[in-house]
Amino acid sequence: MSIAVLGAGAFGTALALSLAREGHEICIWARDAATVDAINSDRRAPRLPGIPLPEAISASTDIATVARAGTLLLAVPMQSLHAVLTRIESPLAGQRLVACCKGVDLQELTGPTGVIAHAKPQAIPAILTGPSFADDIARNLPTALTLACRDEAAGTALQQQLSTGALRLYRTTDTSGAELGGALKNVIAIACGACIGEGLGDSARAALMTRGFAEMTRLAAKLGARPETLAGLSGLGDLALTCTSELSRNYRFGLSLGKHERFDPSLTVEGVKTAEAVSRLAAKLGIELPICAMVHEVGGGGTSVSEAITYLLNRPLKEE
Template sequence: MIGIAGAGAFGTALAVALARSGREVRLWARDAEQVRMMQETRRNDAALPGVDLPENISVQAEIADVCGGQALLLAVPMQALGGLLDRWSQIDARQPLVACCKGVDLVTLRGPVAVIAGRRPAAMAAILTGPSFAADIARGLPTALTLAATGEIRGLQELLSTPTLRIYRTDDVTGAELGGALKNVIAIAAGVVIGAGLGDSARAALMTRGYAEMVRLALALGARPETLSGLSGLGDLVLTCTSTQSRNFRFGLALGKRETFDPSITVEGVATARAVVRLAAERGIDMPVTAMVDALALGRITLESAVATLMSRPLKQE
């Protein structure tokens, strides 16, 4: 049995993909009404419209019922991960704990694996990340993801792989975490560029300079450069900077167009930008795109000022 804590779009999509490959999956949702509707309709139209839940997915209201299997996937937003672990003592070291979120914790300035390890030090803590939209996974479209942990994870890699989900493994947890976190920030900036009508050439330049920032911070924190150029870094960056399926990109579009964005939608890149600005300042690392995104999201700078600031930076060697 594979347990999944979190019945949002991504958690539900992973449940569907794993169930279609023959795994028994138990999916926990925190809202009792959502559980009832999913049990009755065999759908999660609130998060993932139009996708039927295979019969080997059981929807659970008690988190204890999804624990104790071969693995527990923690498919909750990054800023909710620590609270989930604090609240539910049933989540223990009986199974690997796999984070399925991307970001940097605002309180500790640490990634998902470190958050898990800090609260469940005896558990095998891992992260599943990479270029993946929930709707594509649920439709059975192929993609490849990165599974990162410091221990032996070949068995976990095999468990989570399906005919449409190709899982690569790495022990570079820092690189995998930061690639997935930082690309959300750059995706917001890319959305701003397109929303403001600055064009595809500007977006390509922004993505390139944003990637340089990602690598700069990740290497300073001990990541390997090849991880950032892989699925969890460059692969995810390309996906989220070029598609309106990305919530972060859509949020940036709204900023660029000076439109209001639905506040009920989680945009991980906003909190990540705020955390990374602090982290970069502590390390003395220059991250102008990230700083611009943070300032724009908080309303501290106008769009015109942000563009002017980036374009007037001192000329230097690439």
């Protein structure tokens, strides 16, 4: 079954590279002609500078044609997923739609597989998520990710199809747990970056990571996800990577908040809108996610990092 990628950003291109190394011909859909030209003529991807692209990778602005592939990797930012899917007229019946984005949609308050299920009910939704920087995958460094698909047979086929010599995929049917882990770790990474940027130290960061993980598992449990999924690559694994590495844009955005520095607005930082979406979701479900709420407040400019920390430290004492 053929594979195509929607979205010519860093992650989509990195996945295309990894699959091209295994012998697949991959076409990438990009919304702008300049990106298509850079890929087809210059053999380079604007969001992955310095990495040459093989001939097996091509690009096109014709989404209807690209979307005919049996397996579609959806590598656009979370808040644009719905709009991209509705650009495609076909119902994509029986095609495997693998979300490669991390977040919660602000309109629907669901993760990417929920957005896929609403927009293309006849397709098979799946998600590929976990600890991986696009640059590492593009350079063929060893990486392990979670492939989640409720349809066990389709999940097994996708695991086989998308695993490579360096990219090892673990399979689950718990799409909800996989996507919530990937979405919330970005919010906690912003909190950790802000904490380090503000000069509050590594102990404070460890506290935020641990209590942030408690928020991730609380929301996931409320939505019927399995705790072991949150403890796996897509949850704890990605939390560990993103909260401790300056290669993460979410972490760096948090650093800039703590240091009161400007941040490049053209960079994709999924955690800001996800913090807003999960804060709304928490209110709807009647649960508390105080770190996520503070990231939403600080990200929106309503509260300073030091006020947020004071708030978190002064909450009522409780059992762990």
